[in-house]
Amino acid sequence: MTSKKLLIFPLAVLLMACGGKNSDSNVRAPGDEQPAKDKVLETGAEILQDKSPLKAFNSYLNGFHFYNGNIKAQMEAHHYVNQLNDDVYQAIIFDGNGKDAKLMGVEYIITEKLFKQLDKEEKLLWHSHHHEASSGALIAPRIPQLAEHELMEKLISTYGKTIHTWHTDQEKVLPLGAPMIMMGFTRDGQLDPALLRSRDKRFEVVTAEIKEKRKDIPLPKTDPLANGWEKGLVRQLVISTKPDSAVHKH
Numbered sequence: 156m157t158s159k160k161l162l163i164f165p166l167a168v169l170l171m172a173c174g175g176k177n178s179d180s181n182v183r184a185p186g187d188e189q190p191a192k193d194k195v196l197e198t199g200a201e202i203l204q205d206k207s208p209l210k211a212f213n214s215y216l217n218g219f220h221f222y223n224g225n226i227k228a229q230m231e232a233h234h235y236v237n238q239l240n241d242d243v244y245q246a247i248i249f250d251g252n253g254k255d256a257k258l259m260g261v262e263y264i265i266t267e268k269l270f271k272q273l274d275k276e277e278k279l280l281w282h283s284h285h286h287e288a289s290s291g292a293l294i295a296p297r298i299p300q301l302a303e304h305e306l307m308e309k310l311i312s313t314y315g316k317t318i319h320t321w322h323t324d325q326e327k328v329l330p331l332g333a334p335m336i337m338m339g340f341t342r343d344g345q346l347d348p349a350l351l352r353s354r355d356k357r358f359e360v361v362t363a364e365i366k367e368k369r370k371d372i373p374l375p376k377t378d379p380l381a382n383g384w385e386k387g388l389v390r391q392l393v394i395s396t397k398p399d400s401a402v403h404k405h
Contacts, residue, residue, distance in 0.1 A: 175252035177357045181323040211237040212247055218293040219346055220337040224389040229347050230324035231354055242266040250323040260319035270314045279383035279390050281314045282339040285375055291365030292346060296358050312375040333394045341382050
C-alpha cells in the first residue's frame with residue numbers, strides 16, 4: 156500500500172456537484188420556521204467567518220451501520236470525511252445528503268498499524284472495514300472508478316470507531332436517549348437487502364457489479380478483537396443511574 160493522500164480529495168468539487176441531494180433525512184425536527192433575522196445572520200456569518208475545519212471534510216462515502224448488539228437495527232449512513240494524516244481519518248455522519256440532513260454521529264478511522272497498538276478492551280469498540288469495502292456496500296458516489304478503487308484499497312484494512320448520537324432511524328425527531336456504539340457488517344447476508352436496493356436505486360449503482368470490480372483487492376487478516384459482537388463481546392453506552400458520589404469516586 157502506497158503512503159499518500161487519497162485520490163478522492165482533489166475531486167471535492169465533483170463530489171459536491173454529483174454525490175448528494177438524493178437522500179432525504181429520516182425525520183423532521185420540531186420547531187418554528189427559521190426567522191428572517193436568523194437567515195440574515197447566517198448569510199453574514201457565511202461571508203465573514205472562516206470555516207476551515209468544515210472545509211477539510213471534503214470527501215463523501217455512503218455505507219451502512221447497525222447498533223452494536225442488535226444487528227437487525229440497521230441504517231444507511233452518509234459520511235463526510237477528513238483525512239488528518241496517512242493513518243487517521245475523521246468523519247461526520249448524517250442521515251441524508253441534502254440540506255435538511257440530521258447529524259447522526261461521528262466515526263474515527265485508523266490504519267491497521269495504529270489499531271495494533273490499542274489495548275484489548277479498546278479494540279472491542281472498533282469494527283473492521285474489510286467486508287464493507289470488498290462487498291461494494293461502501294461507495295464513494297460519482298467519483299471515477301479508478302479513484303474509488305484506490306480509495307477502497309486503502310480503507311479495506313482500516314478500522315472504525317463509530318458513535319451515533321441522533322437515532323433518526325428510530326424516527327426520533329430529537330437527539331434523545333444514550334449515544335450508541337455502531338458496527339459494520341462482516342459478511343454477506345447480514346445487510347437488509349431492501350436497504351441496499353434503496354441505496355443503489357438512488358445512486359444509480361449496482362452493488363454486485365461494484366463487488367466484482369473489487370475482487371482484485373487483497374483481503375486483509377482481521378484482528379480477532381475487532382468486531383467483538385461476533386464473539387458475544389458487546390460493548391454499548393448506557394445512561395448511568397448511579398449517584399454522583401459513586402460516579403466520581405474514582
